Amino acid sequence: MSRTTVSAAYGRLRDDGFLTGGRGASARTSLPGEAPTGGSRGLTEARTSSRADEVLDLTAAVLPADPSVHAAYVRALERLPTRLPGHGYEASGVEALREAVAAAYRRRGLPTSPAQILITHGAHNGLVHLLRLMVRPGQPVVFDHPTYPQALDAILAAGARPTPVALPDDAGAGAGTEGWDVEGLIAACRTSGAPLAYLVLDHHNPTGRMMRAADRLRLLAGLKGCETLLVLDETLVELTLSGPPALTASAVDAPRVVRLGSLSKSVWGGLRIGWIRADRAVIQRLAQSRASFDLGAPILEQLAAVELLGDGGAGLAARRPLLRARRDHLRMRLAERLPLWACPRPAGGLSVWAQLPAPISSALAVQAAERGLRLASGPRFGVDGAFEHRLRLPYTLPEPVLDVAVERLAQAAEALERKAKPMSAAPSRRVAVY
Structure with missing residues (x-):
């Protein structure tokens, strides 16, 4: 084709909003009206x-x-027909996804079965389910201060009484590996009688800190025999950028520990797939109680999450x-x-x-x-x-x-x-x- 034809085609694409960039410079494709x-x-x-x-x-x-998300949805659509004969309601989540999540925990050194996993609409939705199940209005909920804003919103929406434990000043914590008042957390849980404590120990949001393995062990030892359910938000656990992987330090477990995970931070927020890892009895109670709140996560998104979790990182x-x-x-x-x-x-x-x-x-x-x-x-x-x-x-x-x-x-x-x-x-x- 002649140069005139090619130039006219580019001009038409630009006029219709399918192309951005000045003439004589590199151009990029876009969708008309893209915000x-x-x-x-x-x-x-x-x-x-x-x-x-x-x-x-x-x-x-x-x-x-990134492009892997679209590719995962394409493969999920190919697998979707096998799910269509069923009713589509999965209170605990698709078995394949629960096994994929359990396998990820096992690779971290935390023996986990699919029966210990509940699939949710992201980690925030998991926290909401836990608050509804474990906390009555007026009861205290302990958390590290500052904290994730949506978690704070969920605590307040549940009618709970916020009980913050301040993170120490940044002095000496420039590497992002220190800075928790472990004794303060233990005391707050024990003296307040809080049924639940919400903590972000791995690349804490918003400070980016990571609690050391020794401090985690000290925290669990201090809470031994305490009725407080320790909820650990691990949505950022895989986003280590320097130093030892957070996955190593976080492989500390106890019966009264519940873990929240999600693909929202590490993959894409629009996927809206998360999970709860907990004792089987807790998972069974959550699966029963969620029926009055939601009927489970979408099947297509769960199938896409299986593909994304299977990429080997x-x-x-x-x-x-x-x-x-x-x-x-x-x-x-x-x-x-x-x-x-x-x-x-x-x-x-x-x-x-x-x-x-x-x-x-x-x-x-x-x-x-x-x-x-x-x-x-x-x-x-x-x-x-x-x-x-x-x-x-x-x-x-x-x-x-x-x-x-x-x-x-x-x-x-x-x-x-x-x-x-x-x-x-x-x-x-x-x-x-x-």
Whole structure:
């Protein structure tokens, strides 16, 4: 075909919204009307720029899907006809998926059978089921503080009484391997009579810390004979980026320990497949009680999850170097543009828990939103207005987009500083205190 024909074809594709990019430069395919949000692009896609009017969303520390997700759905559709003669309701989950999850635990050194697994709509849904089964309104629930915001929402929605145990200061925990008040957790569980404690010990969200194996053993020993059910959220356990794998440290078990897992953080949030690993009696009670809440996870998604769990870890192995590079790039850019901020280097997970020079997190989120940057302020991760000195910053976006995000963040911080200067320069007035 002639050059004129080819140029006209490209022009038509561009006009119809199937092509983006300037003439004479590299072009990319897209869908007409595709929303240009920060999390909508694939992790491995070469997204090299961000439009000036584009809103960047840093409120969610999640990964976009890679091509393996689509491939898994294709294979799941091929297997779906074998499931169609049945009614499709699986209270505990598809047997093949429960076995795949159990096999993953066995590889970690935790002997597990499919009867110890309940498939859920993600780890959050699993926590909701556990709260409904174990906690009555007004009862305390212990958790490490700060914590995962949706977990805190679930605790409050259950009518439980939040009982936070503060994580010690970052001093000495720069490698992301220390920083839990183990004795405080034990005391809180024993003295409060809490029926349930929710902890994130592996690449803690939002701090990125990982509890050492010795401290886990000390925690379990301290809770021996205690009626508190220890719920460990392990959605980030496989996202180790430096240091020893979290899977090794987390292979500590006890009858009163329940584990929540999910593919939402490590694969794709849109899959909405998670699980609970617990004692068989607990799983049986959960399967019976969930009938009044939901009737099980979708079959197609479960079949796709079987395919994704069977890849031998190849998908995550390809993602880790990218995440490691983006973590280090974000910290470098923050040090350049916001040198007064302290940003510990997490050993894993998907975000940096930045310490701000002043209690400005909520005000900073407002300023950043005016500049097209959405942030989750520090108080979102705690109770009683805590963590105004903190800000969670995910590093799941490509480096050029992170550059734009940091620049907008710096501009928001500078705007706040300009607003504060006239107030600090105003003459002080003596105020009587009674």
